[in-house]
Amino acid sequence: MTFLGVVDSITSVFRKSPFATGGSLTAGLLALGVISDLGGAGQFMCQQSWFRPVCSVLHLQGVASPAEQKMWDSAAKGQTCDGYRTYIATYADGEFASQATARLTAARRIESETFLAPQDFVLPVAHRADLTPYPTEAAARAAALASAESYARDTTCAGYASGEFRLKGVRVEADGWTCRSYRGGTICGFDQGKAVCTVSARTISVAEDCSVR
Structure with missing residues (x-):
C-alpha cells in the first residue's frame, strides 16, 4: 500500500477518533508517526482501540x-x-x-478408563472325580462342572481378574468323562475339558484440556 493509501486508511479512522477536529494534516502526521514509529508513536497509536483497525489492516506494530x-x-x-x-x-x-x-x-x-467388548479366552482344564457320591450320574456331572468352574475362576482364569483385564465370567466345557459307582452313588470326573474365560480388556484414553478456569 502506498503512503497516500495509508493516509487515506488512517484518515477514515481518524475522523472517528478523539482528534477528529484536527483535520487531515494531523491525520497525515499521525500516519507518518505510526509508519516510522517516531518517538514510539506507532506503538502508542496501535494500542488505542479506535486506531487498532488501521494497524490490523496494515499489520503494523505486530498487531494481528x-x-x-x-x-x-x-x-x-x-x-x-x-x-x-x-x-x-x-x-x-x-x-x-x-x-x-x-x-x-x-x-x-x-485420563478416562473404558473396557472393550468381552472376549473369550480358552484354556485347558481337567477335573478329578472327588469322593462325594451323588444319587445319579447327572447330579455327579453337575457337581463336577461346578467344582471345575470354581477352580477355573480361582486359578486357571485368575490372571484375567486384575490389572488391565476384568473377568466377566467363567464356564467349563467338559469332555472325556469318567463316571463310576462309589459307596452307593456315582462320582464323575473328566480329563479333556476347557475353561472359557470371558474377559474385558481395559483401555486408557488421554485427552488434553486447555480451557481456562
Whole structure:
C-alpha cells in the first residue's frame, strides 16, 4: 500500500477518533508517526482501540491482521489445544503466540478408563472325580462342572481378574468323562475339558484440556 493509501486508511479512522477536529494534516502526521514509529508513536497509536483497525489492516506494530485475529478469536472461543496449536503453526510470531503457548503449557491431562467388548479366552482344564457320591450320574456331572468352574475362576482364569483385564465370567466345557459307582452313588470326573474365560480388556484414553478456569 502506498503512503497516500495509508493516509487515506488512517484518515477514515481518524475522523472517528478523539482528534477528529484536527483535520487531515494531523491525520497525515499521525500516519507518518505510526509508519516510522517516531518517538514510539506507532506503538502508542496501535494500542488505542479506535486506531487498532488501521494497524490490523496494515499489520503494523505486530498487531494481528484480520485473518490472524479471526483465527485467534476462534481458538480462544473453542479453548481446545488443537486450536492453539493451529494458531501457533500458522502465526509462530503472531500477536497472541505467547498466550497460545502459555495455554498449551498449562494444559491438563485427563485420563478416562473404558473396557472393550468381552472376549473369550480358552484354556485347558481337567477335573478329578472327588469322593462325594451323588444319587445319579447327572447330579455327579453337575457337581463336577461346578467344582471345575470354581477352580477355573480361582486359578486357571485368575490372571484375567486384575490389572488391565476384568473377568466377566467363567464356564467349563467338559469332555472325556469318567463316571463310576462309589459307596452307593456315582462320582464323575473328566480329563479333556476347557475353561472359557470371558474377559474385558481395559483401555486408557488421554485427552488434553486447555480451557481456562
